[in-house]
Amino acid sequence: TQLLEQSPQFLSIQEGENLTVYCNSSSVFSSLQWYRQEPGEGPVLLVTVVTGGEVKKLKRLTFQFGDARKDSSLHITAAQPGDTGLYLCAGAKGTDKLIFGTGTRLQVFP
């Protein structure tokens, strides 16, 4: 089974704090995507990382793809209540198959 384990499973923090979410696997992926799903909505793509070691920044969010393309991390600086949601990583196997991670549920309190 190609499992993508995310940690932590739940995270509850105050506005202004920093946090990191991890996405780990024993499998190698062609690329890795991060999605955010807000309550009552479907997941929305945040970023795709393709190259091992790649780092992408999206405002206060920093995404990194591991050198061996087996893991990824998402770092949020100065979290805001609007960052609340379920964060999902998804690894691509081959060209068209996405394996979704177990999810990290983030709650940011004002």
Place this chain on the structure above:
Amino acid sequence: ETGVTQTPRHLVMGMTNKKSLKCEQHLGHNAMYWYKQSAKKPLELMFVYNFKEQTENNSVPSRFSPECPNSSHLFLHLHTLQPEDSALYLCASSQYLRLADNTGELFFGEGSRLTVL
């Protein structure tokens, strides 16, 4: 309407009922997907259609029957479901099947919350 639209948003059905979930995408995409999202499991791919032809059935029980009449519409017909089938069913679309590169992206609908009594 824009994006991916799913109806109904909520559905409660008995184990002997027959119902259908509908998905429509207004993005001009060629591929459409059904995913199941349960509380304690990762998002599970159920079916994939590309240019209205089924390309993947991820060992889904026959009580779930998909239908894709054209590239813009996708249905999931439900019959004799079990309580463990209660979940959020998400429809998604993508421009092409290729999801591994920088242009690959799934666009999800808001989901249909199904409760089987």
